[in-house]
Amino acid sequence: MAVTSTAEQGRTFIDEGDPADHFFNITSGTARLFKSLPDGRRQITGFAGRGHFLGLAVSNSYAFSAEAIEPVQYCRFSRAKLRMMLDDFPALEKRLLDVASNELVAAQEQMLLLGRKTARERVASFLLARRLESAACVSPAVHVHLPMTRSDIADYLGLTIETVSRTLTGLKADKLIGIPHPSEIIILNHQGLTAQAGGH
């Protein structure tokens, strides 16, 4: 009923359009969630980490795909099982509603970013959001780890790889961030970066 599995790096464990008969809970690692157009264009709708629930869809097919960026461990239930659990533990339903509400708020914020922000604002917003997420981990936390590639960041922010790279270089030139390694960013001027993020 509830199976624990691992998806190695790069493995797609949810396919957009497939019958949605399972519900997932990620226990470790990071996955990218995305939708694709027939010609290959891709929009990453979010990154899912530890504790994230996937597969809430009401419809009978998944609305997005999920792929492991780092090795991902997850717990998988059949939807029938989920329904039983929801009946047995009403508190779980409350929890899922909270989760969905929060994701909705995040999605609306992302729509603002995709529809109305400039490239620089998008990248700055992204770094600040990443910092918040990982705040629980390292103490200084001006240190932001990016487990995903430039291609992932571009597809998340509605930009191209080149623009993401150029924008990061630009922020570095303005002494707002440091880039010791492509996947490690240091926020040197938090206030300045916030000002570049569209001041929201």
Place this chain on the structure above:
Amino acid sequence: MAVTSTAEQGRTFIDEGDPADHFFNITSGTARLFKSLPDGRRQITGFAGRGHFLGLAVSNSYAFSAEAIEPVQYCRFSRAKLRMMLDDFPALEKRLLDVASNELVAAQEQMLLLGRKTARERVASFLLARRLESAACVSPAVHVHLPMTRSDIADYLGLTIETVSRTLTGLKADKLIGIPHPSEIIILNHQGLTAQAGGH
């Protein structure tokens, strides 16, 4: 506790950032839901019609504003009242979870549109989505009514008024749609329009 009110056209009845102490259910009319940046840029995250729930946020302030496009009638509860109702009627919680899940799917589709589709694909997608929504009403339903202004459409699709107008004119020139009136669109070639929408 539960108050029925009316917001005349143009009236803002939810303000982004205000304390979120109420929960709304629209009983008639249409509202635009949007987020704004300090400099005035605006992203409409959706249009809410009859039956739509608003104010699900977990946080203590509204994540978006709501403004009446047409006169809007709504029912308003305090969040305390909502909590009581949720305790009394577990089915309501299920319903809200379904609603939130559906909105999440729609939000992801909109992210794909905003992040990766061209102007023409956005407008075509928008018209087709509008047609689906109003499908329940008129029978032929090739007739799409747009209660919102070009400015609203632009802010929903992440474009400018001018681009929306030019794109509609272009679709008309290609005999895919007819525009008897700015707020009335006729879909002349459904299949052709679908092909222009990014084939999704």
Place this chain on the structure above:
DNA sequence: GAACGCATTTGACGCAAATCAATCAGGCAA
């Protein structure tokens, strides 16, 4: 029906980001 105001359309031009094209840097196997 004349005159005003607002939304929409149309036109000319500019620019931010995309595209096309090398080049560079780091990890890994031989």
Place this chain on the structure above:
DNA sequence: TTGCCTGATTGATTTGCGTCAAATGCGTTC
């Protein structure tokens, strides 16, 4: 160490859409 492969950066050029500006159409009031 050398060479290769993959991902990131940097550079040159193009372009789709935004900006600025003017014209058109339509509903409303006088």
